[in-house]
Amino acid sequence: MIEAINEALDISMAKDPDVVVMGEDVGYFGGVFRCTAGLQEKYGKTRVFDTPISECGIIAVAVGMGAYGLRPVPEIQFADYIYPGLDQLISEAARLRYRSAGEYIAPMTVRSPFGGGIFGGQTHSQSPEAIFAHVAGLKTVIPATPYDAKGLLISAIEDNDPVIFFEPKRIYNGPFSGYYDKPVQPWKKFDASIVPEGHYKIPLGKARLATEGEELTIIAYGTMVHVVEAVCAEKGVEADIIDLRTIVPLDIETIEASVKKTGRCLIVHEATRTAGFGAELSALVTERCFYHLEAPVERVTGFDTPYPHSLEWAYFPGPVRIGEALDKILSE
């Protein structure tokens, strides 16, 4: 997935001289996760550059660059460090188009690795997507495969609105079954990961049906798509697994059609439970599909605690938690 992200940046920079990449350590070094490797060499220091360690500064400067007409793609080294830039994102980037009645826009794509599963402790593991989903004017994208990462990132960069692009770092190098002691298979062994060369786009706001089944609908995104797939395969459950790809804008049509077909719905995300994005999904499904439901909508999530270091795998919504929820929802 790292290569796919790098390719998307490369293609976007080659195509449009207004695309600039910036962030902590992204220049010469190519980023601590190597997503921007080689770009500075290719496009020069004024299009790919390191920034001061100031997330507020990075996002604010991107707003200014967007106002000029550039398409900045700032990287926030870890999603946990986006908070110092929140005011600029929430009060400025997200509302610039609205408050200026379209005179000014902030066409920026804030990339950031997010999620747990790498023993990163409290400050390298969080999934803050719900915060952004709650803000009017921001789009939030979360790919689950290299193919999607490339197509979605190109769409995000070409989009005229500010986009938060969260990269699930647990699956940077391969899909993840939920068993931390099982080795990660590299992406190239998986069909879904074949990444075509050149420019292609995946529209924002369009979900992917990862697998099809009649028993229930499972809604997930990012790392959890793979965990859910593995658990269903293990338990022999045939589910419509919907990989949301973007949580704002949301592909409600795909969700609605699937839940009306299966009559059951399970929502899975890594972020804490209370007021998480799962709550929104659950409300939507209940509002729109109530008379088709044969069981209450269930959520499987992280716990409402900060992300612990040593008990990471007790926190992570893994196969046991998902399995238990599946048993419950299928038995009703």
Next chain:
Amino acid sequence: MADRPPAEGDRTAAKAGDNRPALSLHVPEPKFRPGDTVDFSHIEVPEAGAQPRPDETTDPKDMRDFAYGLIRVLGDDHKAHGPWDPKLDPETLRTMLGHMAMTRAFDERMFRGQRQGKTSFYMKCTGEEATSVSASMALAGDDMIFPSYRQQGILIQRGYPMIEMINQIYSNKGDKLKGRQLPIMYSSREHSFFSISGNLATQTPQAVGWAMASAIKGDSRIAATWVGEGSTAEGDFHSACLFATVYNAPVILNVVNNQWAISSFSGFAGAERATFAARGLGYGIASLRVDGNDPLACYAAEQWAATRARANAGPTVIEFFSYRAEGHSTSDDPSGYRSAQERDEWPLGDPVMRLKNHLIAIGEWDEERQQAMDLEAAEYVKKTTKEAEANGILGHGLHHPFRTMFEDVFEELPWHLQEQAEQAIRERETKFPGGLDL
């Protein structure tokens, strides 16, 4: 007015392509990259002892030169020079050397422990020991420390039990932070050492707040905070300076300039334009720039600032000019972005060697005693590591019971966390039937 055509000669109507000069963006670039031959002759290293020592109550307006100079005590002759010589007795100097040697031995062992898979992460402070050990020796034991993540030397200097440090690093069942924090993110209220945050620079305004509280209460304790030069770019650092100066807070803002913030050189924090000490001047804060590899100068500067704070004469910014000899952390490989030669060419030497040579030069130490001390430190760390390992290493089952994950989110456990705790324990039973402590 947008519908009115621009007047002839209206400058605002001018467009790019007029005969005005094209602008260009400056992006800082470090002097050396991998493979480059290093030449540090551009770094001005003044003679040891050449800097005057102002009175601790001096008005910051009269202190400009101290923010741009470099306070040094130990000379090439390994002797102490000038008015900043803190005139420490040999016993204190040996203690200082001992803490620094211990810090280094600790770093070596913990780094190896990470490589052996005993924990997920470690950060060394090699070459920067004086900026923590010596500075902290100049403070009172109950002055409050708001550290960053490279001040393990302070805990060692304050006598925090080393086994607690290792338990924390291994996130084992002996870890009094219950395995919640990243390795090296210690906390010890008993040792007036604030809980370390992974979010950079957040501790700096908090230190100011603590110092303000101490002043509000008429207490006599002061606060000191440490932050990396890269992290001074965060808004929090600027809030810290502003609140410190506005309220004349009894606080010391220590900036450890080790030249590198992961792969980004200090230029990306503004070093090309002003020193980090000079950041304080703009706020009207007394500011000192110090040779961070000179243990005596580090001690003297911190002592100056502490005296100033205690005299209600206000805050101080201290820049410790040093060099990060090792990688940023165990997750980093510095050979990818900087010349391997830099470490050897660094003009200010190694703080441990400099202090050792000083003690030898004044006839209070010798190579044999140094070797014995190093050996003893290594043995002590080894023994303590073994003891800590009996409490487990990361990921080997001997960690805190699952229910502890839900404690301390709030003072009391609300219903939803109670439910989630029960769920976690149920999951554990499914995974490990009849298993470990729940």
